[in-house]
Amino acid sequence: MTLEQGATGLDRPARGRLHRLRYRLKIILREPTTIIGVLAAALFAYLIIVPILSLLVDAVQVQFGDERRIKQDVGAFTSYYLERVFSSRISHDMFWEPLRNTLTVAFGAIVLSMLVGGTLAWLLSRSDMFGRRWFATALIVPYMLPAWTFALAWTTLFKNRTVGGQSGWMESLGFTPPDWLSYGQVPVIIILALHYSPFVILLFGNALRRFDSQLEDSARILGASRLTVTRKIILPLMRPALMSAMVLIFAKCLGEFGVPYVLGLPVDFDVLATSLYRNIASRQSGVGAVLAGAIMLIGIITITIDARLMKEARRFVTVGSKGSMNRLSPLGLWRMPATLFAALMFLFSVGLPIATLFLSTVMKVPAQFTFDNFTLDYWIGTDLKTVALTTGILLSPELWNAAWNSLTIVGTASIVSGLLGLLVGYVVARTPVRPLATFLRQVTFLPYLVPGIAFATAYLSLFAVPRGPIPALYGTTLILVLALIADQMPYASRAGISAMMQLGKEPEEAAQVAGAGWLRRMMLIVVPIQKGSLTTGILLPFISGIKGLSLFVVLAVPSTDVLTTYSLRLVDYNYTQAANAVVLIIAALAYFGALLGQKLTRTNLAEGLGS
């Protein structure tokens, strides 16, 4: 009797635990959500974490071809590359100088874009400047164009005799611009500032718009002057938005490749991204891995700071109620000059570069505005007297090949990442296994911390050689698609997660109670409701993918050329007009794509353009 009691007494908790476990398993496995989540987690681990790890391992392992120099076998542990990058005779040129340049360019661009963008943001959201609605859209356009559109326009205007090939307009007009104006730091800073000031306009402008006028009014009523209100109330509350814009611009500048490549090359002006590219181009994969790792590290630090700031910003949220109606400051006499300033900025950042690029493609001799100097040969001519590319760009099969590649590669990647993003959103919002949700959210966000060029290097490191059942993918379209998918996941998964969170559980639960199983709910309820956000989730990455360069420049080979790498190749071979024409095509695609997206989804896509 006592024995029996003792036995059951011992047994009961154990059996209880077993039942509990069985029940939990039943709950977890009842629906495919968790299984899909696990599969997605494995996929992203392979597409995102493994390449980065492989890159980091490359940095400390003897690479193929370096055995003799390092006097160790391939794959052995070595600190050779680290020393080479950070403390050798060439580390100044390879790392420290590019780092300094990267930092000066980034800070220069930040300061300049803050000044310009901040002023414009205020004028757009809080003043009675003329044409604010129109400017609000027009001034965002620079961000829809690839940054190096401006770089090409700049060289078209300011190229001097330092570099061969067709001369710049200034030079043709008899004025030789000095090197500092034509190439290197100054133009890079100006161009990046123009390109990223829409960032400030959007982030700062939104914060200003949401700012509750009552906060301002209270201070005014208590007797504060306008200046005091600005200094003590508005600016402190705006600080998180401003800081966040700054950090994001910095992160973008860090990975910026096209602009410094076009404008820095003639005067040996290297930033980290171009230095990395050079090393990869000359097959220095070990050194490349170290450089990519360094860029990655700086990126991670920056975004971590940003995350901190955003957390702080949440404390500052000023809920926009009825009171958030914002009053416009009358500019008085300054109304006209302010409008002129905005118009001028539009002219500089959109009108002039586009016009320059376009004119350069229809003129034989630069900057000679006579009727017989105009030609359509560069677009549709035949039998041109050039070494290669003897037809106008529109008649060249390479262009159509590149365009086709662009559309298919970027298109496939965008559709896949859009769908994956929604799936991730679904799993994150629904799975009862919280660690899985957290892992998915973080792993899909990881590429955001890694500038494109470093990420591409990681892909190169993993997929350049066959590994296990996976053949070497370098030179295939597949590697581009995979890298692009991984690179776009931060945006896609964020869009998916926020869409699913916004939708909430209830519509789906209502269907569930009504008797619909998982597949039915997905097909009849979830996907149809999320149609809009899925469209955005596909379109946004598509637009940024079409104009993207840094990812492709590492991974594309001539047969998998996309529009951006094709135009870069044309720049390298000095086919200025053709290169400019291709860039114009890219710009048009990106711009009209964004416009179409805006029409389709009735939202302001510019605000979501994240890369």
Place this chain on the structure above:
Amino acid sequence: MPKINLSGVEKNYGGNAANAVADLDLEIGDGEFMCLLGPSGCGKTTTLRMIAGLENLSAGEITVGPRVVDSIAQGVFVPPEKRQMGLVFQSYALWPHLTIERNIDFGLRLRNMPPSDREARVTSVMKTLGIEKYRARYPSQLSGGQQQRVALARMLAVNPEVLLLDEPLSNLDAALRLEMRAELKRLHQEFKTTIVFVTHDQWEAMTLATTIAVMSDGRLQQVGTPNDIYDRPANLFVARFVGNPPINIVELGQENSVLSQNANRFLSPHGGELGAASAIALRPEAIRIARQGDDVPAGVLSGGAQVTGILPTGGSWIIELTCGAEKLFLITHQPPDAEVGEAITYWAKPKALHVFDAAGNRLDAADRLLRPERKLNS
């Protein structure tokens, strides 16, 4: 129609958070209109969702009729789509991409009903709820009240054995809410469905329910008919939560409280039997006032007070009395026979008194003593 039985049900969301629902035993009878009543965060919605199967249990068992639908011990979990229940959400959760007709039709399609029957069923439910003219519209084109009807129609269409309602009226304006309440009561009588209704609105619970379950902090406080809940609150929480204006509570044995002394004086003859008494409560409508010179009946609880406020609410008057530093509120449906500033005597019949012990639980001994004419519920 089945009986729903919850036994030892517990829910926690993990971590160190307190249980959202703890140790809940509740039986919902066949054809009953059961209201889960409590302040927000008391676990009533969680309970409802566990019945629906949208939340799983942390402990316990739920049966519907003869069927175990959820049990840790047996490792059973019947998913919501197989429980044949209807649930109307607080947000209505209409599917924005489907027309009203398709919204209502959804469950019927899943049950593979032939199209002509479906059509007839949808039309009849729409007629019952007066929404047939919105057939081809989308949810976003309807007002809140219309959406609420559609949400109800969507669930009624499949003729569920159990209908669960999660604060379905809270987003409606007052007039519409009254109308919908009447409609719900009518539907309950017509369809004879077992209904579980979650609300934080005591008025709603009182007017609709056949049985009310009051919850607080994840625990069941009292189950009973609306009258039970109002007339015999099982503890101080229920007493406070139900009733508007709120019940007056006087703690006993307070040295410097006039009210406390008045109550002590009244209870002292019963000292032995009511030794455990720690607080008394008085409904505002149970308190009467007597002007100077008026008679106060013998054997009642009484004391002096000053009228410090008269608040007309249209049809009735709330009177604020001040005794020393404390206040009493009473409500009267006759024009008040006193003026602000006047010194009066308040009094209340013994049977109107609710007596609670130190733990806040109702003292049954007091009821036997003070309300001998009432039959005590078992």
